[in-house]
Amino acid sequence: MSMSEPKIIFFNANIITLDHRQPRAEAVAIQDGKIAAIGSNKEILKLKSASTKVVDCKNKTVVPGLVDCHVHMLEFGLFLQELDLRDTRSIEEMQTKLREHVGKHPELNWILGGRWDQEKFQEKRYPTRWDLDTAVANKPMFLNRVCGHLSVANSKALQLAGITKNTKVKGGTVDLDTATGEPNGILRDNARDLVWKVVPKPSKETLEKACLSACKKAVEFGLTGVHWLAGSSEDVQILQELHFRRELPLRVYLGIPVEQLDHIFSSESPSEFGNNMLREGFIKILADGSLGAHTAALKKPYADNPKTRGLMLYTQKKLSQLIMKAHSRGLQLGVHAIGDRAVENVLEAFEKALKKDPRQNHRHRIEHCSILNPQLITRMKRLGLIASVQPHFVVSDFWTVDRVGPERARWAYPFKTLLKKGVVVASGSDCPVELINPLLGICAAVNRKDKEEESLTVDEALETYTLNAAYASFDEKKKGTIETGKYADLTILSDDITRVPPDKICDATVEMVIVNGKIVYSR
Numbered sequence: 001m002s003m004s005e006p007k008i009i010f011f012n013a014n015i016i017t018l019d020h021r022q023p024r025a026e027a028v029a030i031q032d033g034k035i036a037a038i039g040s041n042k043e044i045l046k047l048k049s050a051s052t053k054v055v056d057c058k059n060k061t062v063v064p065g066l067v068d069c070h071v072h073m074l075e076f077g078l079f080l081q082e083l084d085l086r087d088t089r090s091i092e093e094m095q096t097k098l099r100e101h102v103g104k105h106p107e108l109n110w111i112l113g114g115r116w117d118q119e120k121f122q123e124k125r126y127p128t129r130w131d132l133d134t135a136v137a138n139k140p141m142f143l144n145r146v147c148g149h150l151s152v153a154n155s156k157a158l159q160l161a162g163i164t165k166n167t168k169v170k171g172g173t174v175d176l177d178t179a180t181g182e183p184n185g186i187l188r189d190n191a192r193d194l195v196w197k198v199v200p201k202p203s204k205e206t207l208e209k210a211c212l213s214a215c216k217k218a219v220e221f222g223l224t225g226v227h228w229l230a231g232s233s234e235d236v237q238i239l240q241e242l243h244f245r246r247e248l249p250l251r252v253y254l255g256i257p258v259e260q261l262d263h264i265f266s267s268e269s270p271s272e273f274g275n276n277m278l279r280e281g282f283i284k285i286l287a288d289g290s291l292g293a294h295t296a297a298l299k300k301p302y303a304d305n306p307k308t309r310g311l312m313l314y315t316q317k318k319l320s321q322l323i324m325k326a327h328s329r330g331l332q333l334g335v336h337a338i339g340d341r342a343v344e345n346v347l348e349a350f351e352k353a354l355k356k357d358p359r360q361n362h363r364h365r366i367e368h369c370s371i372l373n374p375q376l377i378t379r380m381k382r383l384g385l386i387a388s389v390q391p392h393f394v395v396s397d398f399w400t401v402d403r404v405g406p407e408r409a410r411w412a413y414p415f416k417t418l419l420k421k422g423v424v425v426a427s428g429s430d431c432p433v434e435l436i437n438p439l440l441g442i443c444a445a446v447n448r449k450d451k452e453e454e455s456l457t458v459d460e461a462l463e464t465y466t467l468n469a470a471y472a473s474f475d476e477k478k479k480g481t482i483e484t485g486k487y488a489d490l491t492i493l494s495d496d497i498t499r500v501p502p503d504k505i506c507d508a509t510v511e512m513v514i515v516n517g518k519i520v521y522s523r
């Protein structure tokens with residue numbers, strides 16, 4: 001027998017409901033995990049009974065629970081335990097950090113981590129196996145670039161993976177040293193899997209711990225839900241167990257790799273595991289790489305590397321087949337496409353699938369869709385596709401204009417145009433590529449330094465993390481605004497981010513987070 005939860009009332013609050021019929025309110029009453037009533041202090045406090053918990057918000061700002069629509073939670077959790085090279089300014093500094101890390105963790109058999117960015121290095125070049133060997137030669141090392149599509153391995157790791165100058169990989173590259181013709185340690189896209197295959201798998205306890213610490217961090221940053229990009233069936237199994245033990249502090253909507261399609265969805269109907277805390281969501285397909293690594297598929301060559309147009313990870317035929325397979329099973333798709341050629345090819349595949357098997361309300365998404373143009377945006381709208389974007393890329397990928405030149409850069413991350421053309425824009429972080437803090441994303445979307453005309457208003461940016469995020473998981477009737485009958489998922493902030501100077505948005509702190517009517521974080 002389950003008892004109904006005690007009613008909570010939050011009052012003296014500055015509530016931004018994002019519900020146009022009642023944009024602001026002072027108090028909200030919660031019962032059974034849902035919003036029972038919303039209104040003035042006077043109206044709501046009248047509903048109080050002896051068992052009601054009453055929370056004085058002291059004029060803090062309450063917004064609908066923030067949701068991150070694209071986050072690799074397990075990798076994030078593991079990364080919290082790994083070496084972080086994000087703010088490394090030179091290869092020499094990278095070497096120092098490696099030596100220190102190995103000294104501090106003698107128990108590690110493999111040195112993993114990364115998030116380095118050669119654009120931030122004084123040397124402005126990729127590190128090589130020999131740079132790494134100079135720091136640590138006796139342990140294998142494998143360090144990802146910030147984009148996650150390119151990595152550097154030291155000699156020990158290359159040796160263990162059996163990589164030589166003759167190694168050829170479909171959908172990937174083993175870079176060779178121009179002088180000696182030997183692998184220089186840089187591995188792109190699928191070539192990275194050769195190393196991953198020989199990295200010992202973390203134990204189940206390690207993975208579980210990683211999932212939980214990622215969830216904990218997400219909640220601390222104000223998130224009440226994540227669209228969790230699963231790497232394998234292992235993530236999913238761990239999540240099911242955590243959910244079963246009621247240890248998930250926030251809602252999880254799964255993005256499942258297409259390779260797992262048969263495995264995960266072997267049961268007849270895709271299930272909702274219980275109370276809407278954990279749901280099987282969309283099927284994830286990777287169409288291309290990243291701009292940072294020159295592997296995002298562009299229509300014309302890279303401005304700063306005319307020898308390449310990037311790389312599609314599937315032939316058009318295979319891509320269409322994969323999309324068709326998931327689409328015809330009634331599933332939602334989320335296809336990673338960054339370059340304009342990748343987006344175009346994905347649109348073509350969706351057009352084909354929707355023609356053959358028309359379906360309203362499919363809510364298919366393009367993940368990232370970084371380099372667009374007006375024609376592509378029109379086609380996205382016509383097909384009813386969701387743009388699942390990561391606003392903070394605008395800040396981190398400050399070199400985008402170098403990669404694609406000014407003409408194409410005009411249509412990099414065109415958030416405002418997408419909204420104006422009626423495309424649903426949902427936002428996320430792509431953590432651990434970026435930090436998980438959603439306020440950084442909101443701040444980046446609002447303060448466009450690269451092109452002001454593509455800036456969003458704070459309300460629009462907030463909607464991409466709430467109502468539009470809910471739409472992207474078929475949940476707009478259940479959450480995304482603060483309305484009677486919706487889930488009580490709320491984020492309480494120190495400041496009213498719609499009223500502070502726009503560049504001060506990320507200075508707001510998360511005061512409290514409520515998921516399903518329960519306080520899951522309090523500062």
Ligand SMILES: [Zn+2]
Pocket residue numbers: 070072229430
């Ligand atoms: Zn991603």
